[in-house]
Amino acid sequence: MLATTDVHVHLLAHDYYADRAAAVGLAKTATLIAAARAETFSSLLLDNGDFLQGNPLGDHVIAEMSGDEASTSTHPAIRVMNRLRYDAACLGNHEFNYGLDLLERALQGASFPIVCANIARELGDGPLQDALLKPPYALLHLQIACDDGRTLPICVGVVGFAPPQITQWDQKVLNGAVIARGIVEAAAAWVPQLRAAGADLVVALSHSGIGAPDEPVMAENATGALALIPGIDAIIAGHSHLVFPSGSFADLPGVCLADGTLHGVPTVMPGFNGSHLGVIDLRLQHQDGRWRVEGSLAEARPITTDTPDDPDIAAAVHPEHERAVAHARRAIGQSPIAINSFFACIGASAALDVVARAQIAHVAASIAGRPEADLPIVAAVAPFKAGGRGGPLNYTDIPAGEIALRHASDLYIFPNTIAALRLTGAELREWLEISAGIYHQILPGSCDAPLIDPDFPSYNHDRIFGLSAMIDLSQPARYDRHGILRNPAAHRVQSLTYAGQPVDAGQEFILATNSYRAAGSGGYIQADPSRHLDLGRTPIRDLLIRHLASGAIPDQPEAPCFRFRPMPGTSVSFATSPAATAHLDDIADLRPEPLGLDPDGFARFRLHL
Known part of the structure; x- marks a missing residue:
């Protein structure tokens, strides 16, 4: 499993504020993605949210979408994610910064499912009854190459969560249009549903930092508690712009930095602005018609000074990039x-x-x-x-x-x-x-x-x-x-x-x-x-x-x-x-x-x- 998080429209390695080259950007992460895909027969590419807002390119694109002659082009972030063949993504808190109408327009054209299990237009009696803004999960079907030469199907369920604080942070633009549940409460209800729907593995896209397991019900950084929910096989964390596994989390309960687990669950948090590619390798065994995780290794692979841009990604963003730079220089x-x-x-x-x-x-x-x-x-x-x-x-x-x-x-x-x-x-x-x-x-x-x-x-x-x-x-x-x-x-x-x-x-x-x-x-x-x-x-x-x-x-x-x-x-x-x-x-x-x-x-x- 390959993952990005908190890209914040850093599609190119360009600093729009200082008008100079930058060290990181998704065009460089794309090079890491290609290299990682070449290592294996089967992989998934997932994004953990905060991909639509975060720099002048993103602001300029939104301005073009909302003007009198609104652009109908696919948002460049979505275009790039389509080009990179993302398999699924979840919403982050910054996706809501511009309001729901612009959010829905920005997501149009995505060739991959976008999931979120805890943000609703209206809450029901429990998480399963909520009128959710987006589907809570997606079922992804792929083939696994086994050591004995066989190729077998597997179904991976991907469920997503956003910080419930969006209803507070963006209340002026959301104006009560959405309401949130706590991440852990939603996960406890939806993970069994994924299993019942046929998921052999469950991956949680948690746009949330890694906190203590006893965080409050509506915690912003709930990934530590999320890892204790039975039935989750891997977690992609984010939101806090940190890297996991890394020494920053050495003293947190339940952390094993050697194999990148959180309370025994393989977990990765791949930085921000495309700085790292999250990689979770799962060693699976197929027995009696079922898949079981036998071992894992999680790592966050960094962009280095030698990492080149992917020219296809640079070309995909070029028109919006040129317009954004010209506008920013006025x-x-x-x-x-x-x-x-x-x-x-x-x-x-x-x-x-x-x-x-x-x-x-x-x-x-x-x-x-x-x-x-x-x-x-x-x-x-x-x-x-x-x-x-x-x-x-x-x-x-x-x-x-x-x-x-x-x-x-x-x-x-x-x-x-x-x-x-x-x-x-x-x-x-x-x-x-x-x-x-x-x-x-x-x-x-x-x-x-x-x-x-x-x-x-x-x-x-x-x-x-x-x-x-x-x-x-x-x-x-x-x-x-x-x-x-x-x-x-x-x-x-x-x-x-x-x-x-x-x-x-x-x-x-x-x-x-x-x-x-x-x-x-x-x-x-x-x-x-x-x-x-x-x-x-x-x-x-x-x-x-x-x-x-x-x-x-x-x-x-x-x-x-x-x-x-x-x-x-x-x-x-x-x-x-x-x-x-x-x-x-x-x-x-x-x-x-x-x-x-x-x-x-x-x-x-x-x-x-």
């Missing part, structure tokens, strides 16, 4: 300063400042004349490109000078829409406490202690533009990375001010944010609907483009929204892009000292608190 304005995200997680970032100012300007114009127009407006923004699993090239780095449409996409990579909440000073303080969970607790006197918790996603690290605060790193995190209160007595956020004045707990603000965050994602406040301001559904990237075109970028960097409380004699280590070396003046107050490159290619710096 000039829209000028910036007097460099805009980057090298230090976005430690307070200094022109990239976040620009987005925040665009959000505030739009909200202010939208509520003019309303009763709440007199309230102060602040903006929550988070760094989407701040290294992490994306590597040392995963940063915004826009030089001073011409601004193009690709730069707007680089500054805001998701199709979120603008949102605004009416919150109190006390609630904003808790908002920042959740955000401050990205930092490890630092003991006074520490030397080069790691600053950032790598398990805390940077896209959940909000800063609130318009407020100023001091962060006390000697305190433990008040909340964990899921937004769960862990240390009620801890208070990292101190000296919170607005316009130079202390923020009162009962003081009211308008918080400009995005639709994803306003829905409570990342463990942040899920405000009562009465406290949401009706602003329509303007994509943040659209209002950002208008802001960039208006020439409103200041010629000097903004003051940081927060600083760390001084801790004399204490230093931390911080990893960022090697290109950050040219911008160390942005964090001069932390007296950065270079510590060289780490094994992943990040530049490490000592920061003095």
Whole structure:
């Protein structure tokens, strides 16, 4: 079994944000697919979701599909998957970002079944009675070459699952059109049905990360619990953009890295953007008319610098690629300063400042004349490109000078829409406490202690533009990375001010944010609907483009929204892009000292608190 996951429209090895070649893409993964197929008589190629959204190519294709003269061409992701002869795929959460109508249109032309057993238009009394959006499973029939020279038929059942949180994350575009069940609940009902329908083997396409087996019923990362469901012979995992088997999961219960199993079930998670090809080899025995798994080996095969593109795949995407590149290169304005995200997680970032100012300007114009127009407006923004699993090239780095449409996409990579909440000073303080969970607790006197918790996603690290605060790193995190209160007595956020004045707990603000965050994602406040301001559904990237075109970028960097409380004699280590070396003046107050490159290619710096 061969598998991809979280391709995110990286069909070609091209970085549309930086307008340069990229190291990974499905055109390169296709070369790995061809090599793996040549190793065996029988194979299946499966995709685990998140193939329709994720870069300017995907956004441009969707724009062409939804315009006044809408394109009727097959979506290039589907075209490529047809060309590669995928046998089945499941839906991921990002398939829903554009709404159901565009999703259905994008999937037209697929020559392979697309399955999902836990997303429904209406729930019934149990999973088997749900009115599902897509078929829950597919039965795939193929021939197996046996050691004794015989060729025998086998039926493989493929069942798919998506994160149930899509109804929360994309509630504005879905508008109640779908409802979700927990992955494990759905699997427990449907796996026996696959067996009853004639499946000799059952493969679960789990667009879900690998968590502990005792995760909640509606867990986002439910693959660990899924592996305990009887009757599943293999699992393709995804969503979290990690690689399994790998050392990242060495300490998780039930993991055997040597053969790639999770609670005894062969499992693979093949990275993201086509970076890896998942391969699960099953050793089967046919006895008494039945197939039985005798052994297995799972691995994630990486693209290397020597992996060539598949020319057929490149040709299949060429028309849309050329149009997307031409569109992305269109000039829209000028910036007097460099805009980057090298230090976005430690307070200094022109990239976040620009987005925040665009959000505030739009909200202010939208509520003019309303009763709440007199309230102060602040903006929550988070760094989407701040290294992490994306590597040392995963940063915004826009030089001073011409601004193009690709730069707007680089500054805001998701199709979120603008949102605004009416919150109190006390609630904003808790908002920042959740955000401050990205930092490890630092003991006074520490030397080069790691600053950032790598398990805390940077896209959940909000800063609130318009407020100023001091962060006390000697305190433990008040909340964990899921937004769960862990240390009620801890208070990292101190000296919170607005316009130079202390923020009162009962003081009211308008918080400009995005639709994803306003829905409570990342463990942040899920405000009562009465406290949401009706602003329509303007994509943040659209209002950002208008802001960039208006020439409103200041010629000097903004003051940081927060600083760390001084801790004399204490230093931390911080990893960022090697290109950050040219911008160390942005964090001069932390007296950065270079510590060289780490094994992943990040530049490490000592920061003095």
